[in-house]
Amino acid sequence: MDNPFSKFTNSRTIQADLSLLEENYIPDSFPHREKQINDMVTILSSIMRNSRPSNIIVYGKTGTGKTSTTKYVTRMLQEATSNVEVIYVNCEIYDSPYSILVYVANFAGGEKIPELGWPVDRIYREAVDRINGTGKFFVIVLDEMDRLIKKSGGDSLYVLLKLMTDVENVKVSMIGITNDTTLLENLDSRIKSRLNQESIVFPPYNATEIRDIIASRLEKVFGPGVVDDTAINLCAAIGAQEHGDARKAIDLMRIAIEIAIRENRLKVTEKEVYEARDKYEMNVMHEAINTLPIHSKIVLLSAIVTQEIEPNSVITGEIYENYRRICEDLGFTPLTPRRISDLLTELSDYGLIVVDERNMGKYGRTRGFSVVKEIETIKKYLMEDENLSMFKTSKMTKQARFDS
Ligand SMILES: Nc1ncnc2c1ncn2[C@@H]1O[C@H](COP(=O)(O)OP(=O)(O)OP(=O)(O)O)[C@@H](O)[C@H]1O
Incomplete structure (x- = not known):
């Protein structure tokens, strides 16, 4: 038998190192970001003159190069001087001042501080001492900074900013990266004035x-x-x-x-x-x-089931009835119709279902829903959730829908 792998070594096929196109690969050139790179370099270059750079807020929609450009510039900075440490913090993961301070303090060296248990004040002092102990500048990159503010409030930023401005001779600067251009407007003036920041905007390509x-x-x-x-x-x-x-x-x-x-x-x-x-x-x-909460998955399943019984777009009440039945079937306590209506709106935001407003004459307006595309695929993905895999859509009949 021919070796079944031989076709994969065919020298005529394309040879490529695809890791160079992976998200975490930082290229060494960024077309159309020369200005942003230049601005960031100019601000951070004060470290080369031994003075603390301003904080920087980097704004721009998703995929406009904010994170990779920032990583590129800070890497260059570290290559140019050993007088700086750069800490990259993803606020999707570290979304409280506590967790960020622990991360920063542990990064700065010394005995490992536990993830839980210390008062914030103590962590804060420890972080300052450890940073000062290194004698170096620290650039803390807070990526997805809006996440931190949404989760822990504007005060979380305040706590971190204190670290940079309250302590004499402390050499910490922050680069906050965000998709949300309104982020600063919504912060209170106390925080804004402390931020004392420069903004760098990344327009869409x-x-x-x-x-x-x-x-x-x-x-x-x-x-x-x-x-x-x-x-x-x-x-x-x-x-x-x-x-x-x-x-x-x-x-x-x-x-x-x-x-x-x-x-x-x-x-x-x-x-x-x-x-x-x-x-x-x-x-x-x-x-x-995959990442939908379980009740949203059940609502999506109910919308599909309802639509299979009634092939036109279906109304909230009908979906709710089936939702309730499926919950019972699977052993979940159903949420209120009001909540389900919200979840349906969320599903339409994800593009998983389509909403159409319908005029029901004297009964006012109601919303119709339809699952437009790839119904079988959606069902297959939903059934990957072991909570739902027990469910058999064939159990749902038109008759069942009107049982209460
Ligand atoms: N000018 C550019 N040159 C080369 N690659 C780029 C450029 N801009 C963006 N990229 C690449 O596009 C991808 C997305 O960029 P990046 O993660 O930096 O975007 P972002 O603005 O931080 O997005 P998000 O807000 O979603 O985190 C990365 O792989 C990055 O290397």
Whole structure:
């Protein structure tokens, strides 16, 4: 028998190191971000003159290069001087001043402080002492800073800012990264004045800019001729449609290359990009469904079941009835109709169902819902939840729907 692996070593297929297109790979050039890089370098360069830089707030929509550019600049700074430590804090994970202070203090060295149990004041003093003990500048990058403020309030930022401004000679600066351009407006003036910050804005990319970015990222992956220009343009156009998002465009290109490699194709063309887009959308939908809370999953399932019984768009009351029955069936306590109505709105925000307002004459207006796409796939993803996998949609009949 021929070795079944041999087709994978076919030298005619595309050879590529796809890790260069992964999210966590930091490239060494950032087309169309020269100004932002320059601004950040200028602010941070005061460290080279032994003085504390201003705090920086980096604003911009998702996929506009905020995180990777910041990591790139701070890495360069660390290469240029050993007089600085950079701490990257993802506020999706560290979302309270306590957890951030513990992280910072532990980073600065010394005995490990426990994740829980110390009063904030003590951690705070410990963090300051440890930072001062190093004699170095500290740049604390708070990525997804809006998350910290949403979770722990504006005061959380205040506690951290105290660390930077209250202590004599302390050499700490902050770079806050956020998607939310209204973040500062909503903070109270006490915090704003302490922030004393410079802002750097990352505008969305247009299609031409994204095209340059993809081309520059591909230069490292392989020589010319492997990826058709039309494929690059198509990825760029799709990324630009989505609020100027380089991440989506690069992800699409990576998936398109994966498809070409898997299928032993010699080139990446528009065809692979279209296939990549379908796969990408499926992945997004899978992720969205996977991370829904259990009641939202049951509501989505109820909407599908109701629609299967009544193929037009269905109204909240009907979905609620089936939701209640499924909850009983699976041993969950149903939420109120009001809550379910909110969850339906959330599901429509995710694009998993579509809402249409209907006029019911003297009964006023009501909302109709339909699950428009990929119903079988959605069901399959929902059934991956072991709480739901016991449920058999065939149990639901039109008759059952009107039982109460
Ligand atoms: N100008 C650029 N040149 C090369 N790659 C870029 C550029 N801009 C963005 N990228 C790449 O696009 C992807 C997304 O960028 P990044 O994570 O920095 O975006 P972000 O603005 O921080 O997004 P989010 O707000 O969602 O965290 C990364 O892989 C990054 O390397």
